[in-house]
Amino acid sequence: MKSILTSPKYFVPLFLILLVYGCSKVPLTGRRQIRLMPESTLIQASSLSYQHVLDTAKIVKTGAQAEMVKRVGARIAAAVEKYLKENGFQSRIAGFNWQFNLIQDDNVNAWCMSGGKVAFYTGIMPICKDETGVAVVMGHEIAHAIARHGNERVSQSIVLQGLSTGIDFALLMKEEPETTRQILNTAFGVGGQVGMLAFSRKHESESDEMGLLFMAMAGYDPSEAPKFWDRMNNIGGQRPPVMLSTHPDPGKRQADLQAQLPKAMEIYNQNKR
Numbered sequence: 156m157k158s159i160l161t162s163p164k165y166f167v168p169l170f171l172i173l174l175v176y177g178c179s180k181v182p183l184t185g186r187r188q189i190r191l192m193p194e195s196t197l198i199q200a201s202s203l204s205y206q207h208v209l210d211t212a213k214i215v216k217t218g219a220q221a222e223m224v225k226r227v228g229a230r231i232a233a234a235v236e237k238y239l240k241e242n243g244f245q246s247r248i249a250g251f252n253w254q255f256n257l258i259q260d261d262n263v264n265a266w267c268m269s270g271g272k273v274a275f276y277t278g279i280m281p282i283c284k285d286e287t288g289v290a291v292v293m294g295h296e297i298a299h300a301i302a303r304h305g306n307e308r309v310s311q312s313i314v315l316q317g318l319s320t321g322i323d324f325a326l327l328m329k330e331e332p333e334t335t336r337q338i339l340n341t342a343f344g345v346g347g348q349v350g351m352l353a354f355s356r357k358h359e360s361e362s363d364e365m366g367l368l369f370m371a372m373a374g375y376d377p378s379e380a381p382k383f384w385d386r387m388n389n390i391g392g393q394r395p396p397v398m399l400s401t402h403p404d405p406g407k408r409q410a411d412l413q414a415q416l417p418k419a420m421e422i423y424n425q426n427k428r
């Protein structure tokens with residue numbers, strides 16, 4: 156069987172893309188990642204897709220919960236931006252324009268698109284329980300965006316569909332907005348279903364780890380994170396929440412969080428309010 160990399164159809168474009176964009180390192184975890192498209196293209200597409208969600212979903216505009224989502228989002232985003240700027244990762248937030256919205260939807264879900272477009276569904280609020288619980292989810296979702304997991308997923312999707320470059324994706328955005336939205340929705344976990352690009356465990360673990368540190372930087376107690384994921388696991392019902400889809404082993408997640416907690420507690424103790 157021929158590898159996709161050596162098939163003539165893909166060889167030249169992939170080679171050129173790798174040459175142009177090379178690989179980069181994820182902040183905090185140091186994982187090497189190969190980006191296949193410019194993040195700016197994805198931020199532009201995400202912005203349009205997010206606006207479409209805002210136009211079609213029921214946004215909770217007032218009240219304690221909506222305010223809490225905005226407050227926690229702004230506080231973690233500020234701490235994350237400060238950390239990235241101080242540590243030479245400012246390119247990770249280039250073109251970001253943060254937005255934090257609460258959507259009336261019973262699904263237990265939250266997500267963050269490229270460029271800092273965050274949505275919480277009302278269905279996840281009882282599991283969050285309080286502001287620190289919201290911070291656990293917020294840190295995790297913002298981590299997905301900073302780590303550019305969406306870019307990895309969309310790039311994968313583009314290759315699978317036989318489109319070769321980010322230029323094709325930009326064209327697709329203009330010519331087939333619905334297809335583009337579907338690719339993005341799948342990549343970012345919008346809605347309640349798991350698509351073909353189910354969140355990989357690697358991405359989830361990485362977001363757990365980064366999210367723990369992000370919430371601590373913003374002065375939220377990270378020892379609440381293992382408790383939140385415990386509550387998520389205990390929801391039960393016939394359909395597990397989409398956020399748990401690739402974590403079939405809650406024990407491993409708990410063990411990982413416990414192992415990462417001392418470092419996060421140290422950061423928290425310096426940033427406690």
Ligand SMILES: [Zn+2]
Nearest residue numbers: 295354359362
């Ligand atoms: Zn996640």
